[in-house]
Amino acid sequence: MKIENFLKWERLTFDQQAIYIDPDGPDWIAPNQTGDVLLSGIQKARSVSDGVSAFLSTLNGGKNIGLIRARQFLSLFPEPRPGNYPGRSRVLSLDRLKECWLHITDDCNMQCRHCLFAGTAGNQKRLSLEDIAQSVAEAFQLGVRTFYLTGGEPLIHPRFDDICRLILNTSDDVHLVVLTNGLLLSRHKDLLSQIPLDRLHFQISIDGTQATHDRCRGTGAFSRLMDTLGFISGSGVHVTLAMAVTADNAAQMTDIVQIAADYGIPEVHYLWLFVTGNATSAMMPEPSTLFRHLTDAETLARQTGVTIDNIRQIESQIFSTAGTKYDLGGAGWESLAIGPDGSVYPTPALVGQPEARCGHIRDSIKSVWQTSPALSQLRTLTVAESPDFAKDPLRYLVGGGDMDHSFYAGGAYAGHDPYVPLYNRMALWLIARAAGPEMSNSETPDPFPRIRIKMGDRVLQCDHNGTGVAFTHSNCVLTLSSNRQQVGQFYNNAALDPNPDIKNPVCYPEADISHIPASARIRSYGCGSPVLDAGLRPGETLVDLGSGAGMECFIASRQVGKNGRVVGIDMLDPMLERAEKSLTDVSRHLGYTNVEFKKGFLETLPLSDHAADVVISNCVINLSEDKRKTFSEIFRILKPGGRIVISDVVTDTPPPPEILNDEQLRGECIAGAMLQPYLSAILENTGFLDIQFLKRFFYREVRGHRFYSLTYTAFKPDATTDVPVVYPGPFAAVVTDSGKLLVRGHTETLDAAMASRFGDSVFVLDAEGNAANIAAQNACACFTPPAQIQVSPPQNLTIGLSLSPAPRFSAQCMVCGRPLQYLENNALKSCAYCGAVKSANAVCKQDHFVCDACHSQDALEMVRHVCLANRQTDMIDLLNTIRSHPAMPLHGPEHHFAVPGVIVSTYRNLGGDVSDADIVTAIERGRAIPGGICAFWGACGAALGVGVGFAVILKGNPLKPGERNLVQEVTGTVSRAINATTAARCCQRETWTALKTAASLSRQILPIPLVAKGKTACAQQAKNKECMGKKCPYI
Structure with missing residues (x-):
């Protein structure tokens, strides 16, 4: 960084706020107090390196993150443009x-x-x-x-x-x-x-x-x-x-x-x-x-x-x-x-x-x-x-x-x-x-330099004939127009007639849009597909900013399901009218309505605090006349732990004013494109964590300046517990947004939510020190095969149990641990344990077959005992306790009876009218659901298990029409929630989803609502060969 680039800035102040002016740019930047100290030090020392060194010496700790923040801050000061302005x-x-x-x-x-x-x-x-x-x-x-x-x-x-x-x-x-x-x-x-x-x-x-x-x-x-x-x-x-x-x-x-x-x-x-x-x-x-x-x-x-x-x-x-x-x-x-x-x-x-x-x-x-x-x-x-x-x-x-x-x-x-x-x-x-005010009297100054606002963060007008020169207006009457009006007119016209000037590289798979009318597809203007990158889960609330004709909202409508909610926000009446017309067709195709459209502006969103799980936007943030305020509004409406997934146009270097002030290019999402490094800074300053760029593609070149379509995500912080992690490399160390240094090979603690979002970039350690989040086979040449190591269950689970001493593998073949192969047609096979000849739908490469009775023998006794003896009221917590027992395999029909047992047991603990006999009945009925039916019968056993549990609580039977109808409706709703995720079977994912959906349905059906708020952070990726990875809603 050249010192000349910082000496040109003149420091002015107003009400204790330092404001740095580049007179010939022109440009201005308002830093925070720490940024002012750093800039003043650089100018006083007339050396960037000396000024940075002096700043770092003031930090008691965190010099690594301090150096990163200083370099990030200084990199946002633009290089001088060549040539002098001639008038x-x-x-x-x-x-x-x-x-x-x-x-x-x-x-x-x-x-x-x-x-x-x-x-x-x-x-x-x-x-x-x-x-x-x-x-x-x-x-x-x-x-x-x-x-x-x-x-x-x-x-x-x-x-x-x-x-x-x-x-x-x-x-x-x-x-x-x-x-x-x-x-x-x-x-x-x-x-x-x-x-x-x-x-x-x-x-x-x-x-x-x-x-x-x-x-x-x-x-x-x-x-x-x-x-x-x-x-x-x-x-x-x-x-x-x-x-x-x-x-x-x-x-x-x-x-x-x-x-x-x-x-x-x-x-x-x-x-x-x-x-x-x-x-x-x-x-x-x-x-x-x-x-x-x-x-x-x-x-x-x-x-x-x-x-x-x-x-x-x-x-x-x-x-x-x-x-x-x-x-x-x-x-x-x-x-x-x-x-x-x-x-x-x-x-x-x-x-x-x-x-x-x-x-x-x-x-x-x-x-x-x-x-x-x-x-x-x-x-x-x-x-x-x-x-x-x-x-x-x-x-x-x-x-x-x-x-x-x-x-x-x-x-x-x-x-x-x-x-x-x-x-x-x-x-x-x-x-x-x-x-704005930097801090209240009770707060300490930010230890790192940041830009609080700079020229271009807000753009209230850009009708300067596509040049870098503008005029002041006569004092007799001042302006009648604004940037918002110009953009509005551009897209008003696009709502009435498709506009080919708006670059639109969006092409969704037919399966995602089959329920959407053609009129909404034609007018889908964007530069990415954030709705498909958002990893939407059933029941979530999504907000689409700049929803236009409703394309992304309608895609999300199917993904979040009947119990989810979608809100589209747009400032243009013609777009909103067209979206409302299309909504009728979409609702008819889906069989439900979970979408609403609201008129509003990015800078003042018409939603309450903590309203959304996910906020998406497709090539719209660049149109905002105040991007900092827009991100602040997004942060406000997100729930703790909520996420943004945004596609927008960015650039690597500042475009010339001739591009920035072109009214047509602003409507075409070019003139308002953000500088990519500055985008990161604004997100960090707003409070977002775990910022990640997901995709970047070339978008367009204008007057020799290149622009890119960037899809990025970030999260609003949530209070979670810390977990032990190890950074495995390849770099010597990495620094988190909070300033924590993860040195390669060293065990550190990290926020659990953040660790889960790191994916396989860090090892998340379980209680035994295993990298529980990494999909890898244990191939070590140790004396005892890993699957045969006897893990003692919690003491309260072993009381009264008499489990088989025979070693069993918890995943794949119970006999040898080799992968199972599902048969196209059932075949008669002899069970490797009891010897009985029964119809089999899966065997391993060694032709081992284990019948459902033997597969579940130990687990059945354990589930009965736990469900009768426990006092837990949260279904997720009780299920996790059951799944932690060595008798419970990773996958299998054991989950079919565990689910109804968990539902009826926790319902009793919440005060419901349930006897021991009811709990045993629920488990026995669930036990009758065979394995593999999620694919062979077309109904997940976890969904049927929920139906079993509700039937026991409601005292349903085939002659009671009301209860019979309710139970069938519950089973169908849970099945649809599970089916919303396209993946190979995972009994953990599907039982968690089943119980969460059951809790939601219970609020309308049962006298006492069920609870499903327990921990659902996956730690079995390394054990599950068919894990869907980051696309899983619980990773």
């Missing part, structure tokens, strides 16, 4: 106009003390309807989709209604914004019923509370305004309250928020005063005063749901993609204003200023826009070449300030905006607020 005129071209301001009249029904234009009643200077029609048509052809009406008071124009209809009828994607004092709106009720209100916006002026407003605008003005707000707030029109802030009313900024909230108005806009027109310098408040009142107003705004769009605008600049340079305003590039005499100006605030005039509409807007010397000169201005900004580290984040304020304050378009200190302070405040 916006050398990067941008005149692509299209986006805004056209129409100052349609100077006439006004008021004369305000702070008016920019000193408007007066009776001023007849106005644009004609013909000139407006010509200007609108021409501007529309140049790309304008947002028109603004201003003045004076635009509602005074005698053709106001016609002007509104003319503009909004131009096209369905045209919006109209009207800046007004609002007092004449009630005269235009008929107009509001004739035009599309969803594309009409009013910005209504207010100057403070009643006394202040009336002092500025005349007695009674405030009361009339409140009448207007009462009328317009219920009309369906989007309204913003706008306040011109002066020294006289700055303290009332919070009052305006309250008024907006009282009338259901969603937004407030503060106009920073221009010292021109009727305003004087004495009326201008200090930036520090404005900031104090602005933050007070924001506190109330957050409580009442009101948005202050001055803050939103700075947010959209600060929380944009790293490397995005805000370089002055869009005047003359994307925006023009037309005065009441037809003259063209760069901005609406400059209308009437002779030195700002650029031409006239009679010369055509296109000609003025493209060839005016005044506009051409204005477009050459850039923050990059201005000495006024050279020492400001926030120059490309704030963007050089407002051009209109600079013009009026200093006579030039750049370098003189008196409100830049306010913008800079707002920027640092927003970053520090987004980073």
